C-alpha cells in the first residue's frame with residue numbers, strides 16, 4: 001500500500017513513538033521516508049517512461065506490517081465478527097454483539113469494518129441502503145517470491161520500489177517490492193506484489209490457475225521489466241481477485257454520537273483515492289454526522305487552525321468542499 005499524501009496526517013494521528021517506526025514497516029527499508037521521488041508510469045508496450053508523478057515524502061508498506069505497527073500496545077482481538085449493536089435506552093452506552101456469541105459494552109462504537117461494513121448497515125438501518133455498487137473491473141492481485149536472486153534483482157533493477165505500466169491494450173500492470181524477509185542481501189527471499197486490471201464485468205468463478213493464465217497472456221506483449229515480472233510467476237501461485245465497489249456517503253443515524261463509521265466503512269471508493277484521503281475525511285465525516293458533544297472536540301484537535309463550526313447539512317456537502 002502506498003502512503004504519500006496521508007503521511008503528515010498519519011504523523012498527526014499516530015503516537016510519536018509509533019510513527020517513529022514507520023520506516024521499519026516500509027517495503028523498501030533502504031529508501032528513507034523523506035527521500036521523495038517520481039512514481040514511474042511507463043508505457044506497457046515500449047517500456048518508456050510516460051510520466052513520473054512527483055512526491056516529496058512517502059513509502060510503501062505491506063499491510064501486515066502496517067497493521068502490526070498501528071496495533072502496538074493495543075489489545076486487538078482477531079476473528080470477531082460484529083453482528084448486532086444495541087443502544088442503551090437512557091441515551092448512554094452501546095453494546096456490540098459478535099457472531100461467536102460474545103458481547104462487549106462501551107461508550108461508543110466506531111465502525112471501521114471496511115467496504116462491506118456491518119456497522120454501516122446498522123447505522124443506516126437497512127442492508128439495501130448500505131449496499132455498495134460494484135465497479136465493473138477485473139482486478140487481479142498476487143504476491144510472488146521468484147525464489148531466484150537474479151530474477152528478483154532484474155525485475156526491480158530499473159524501478160526499485162514500484163511501477164505502473166499502462167498498456168495500449170487497455171489494461172494496467174503494477175509491480176512493487178512488498179517485503180524482504182531475509183533482508184536486502186537475500187533477493188531470493190524478496191516478495192513482490194503484482195496487480196493487473198482492466199475494465200469489464202469480471203467472472204467470479206475462475207480458479208487461481210485460470211486467472212494466472214489470463215494475466216500471463218496479457219503480460220506476454222509487455223516490455224521489460226513488466227513482462228518478466230508476470231511471466232516468471234511460478235505455476236501454483238494464488239492469483240486473487242479484488243472486488244472493487246463504492247458507496248456514496250450519506251448521513252447515518254449515530255445514536256447521539258454513540259455510533260460512527262470511519263475508513264472504507266464510511267466512504268468506500270475505487271482505487272486511486274484511498275487511505276491517503278481517508279484520514280482527513282474520517283475526522284471530518286465523523287464530526288458532521290451530527291455527532292453531539294462526544295466527537296466535536298476531535299475535529300478541533302486535528303484541525304486546530306479551523307475556527308469554523310464544523311457542522312454541515314450532509315456528508316456529501318462536506319466531502320465536496322473539504323477533500
Ligand SMILES: Cc1cc2nc3c(=O)[nH]c(=O)nc-3n(C[C@H](O)[C@H](O)[C@H](O)COP(=O)(O)OP(=O)(O)OC[C@H]3O[C@@H](n4cnc5c(N)ncnc54)[C@H](O)[C@@H]3O)c2cc1C
Pocket residue numbers: 001002003080081082083112113114115116117118119139141242244262263264265271273274275276278
Ligand atoms: C486493490 C487495492 C489497492 C489499494 N491500494 C492502496 C494504496 O496503495 N494506498 C492506499 O492508501 N489505499 C489503497 N487501497 C485502499 C485501502 O486498502 C483502503 O482504503 C483501506 O484498507 C481501508 O481501511 P479500513 O480500515 O477502512 O478497511 P479495511 O482495510 O477493509 O479493514 C476492515 C477490517 O474490518 C474487518 N471486518 C469486516 N467485517 C467485520 C465485522 N462484521 N466485524 C468485525 N470486523 C469486520 C475486516 O476483516 C478488516 O480487517 C487499495 C484498495 C484496493 C482494493
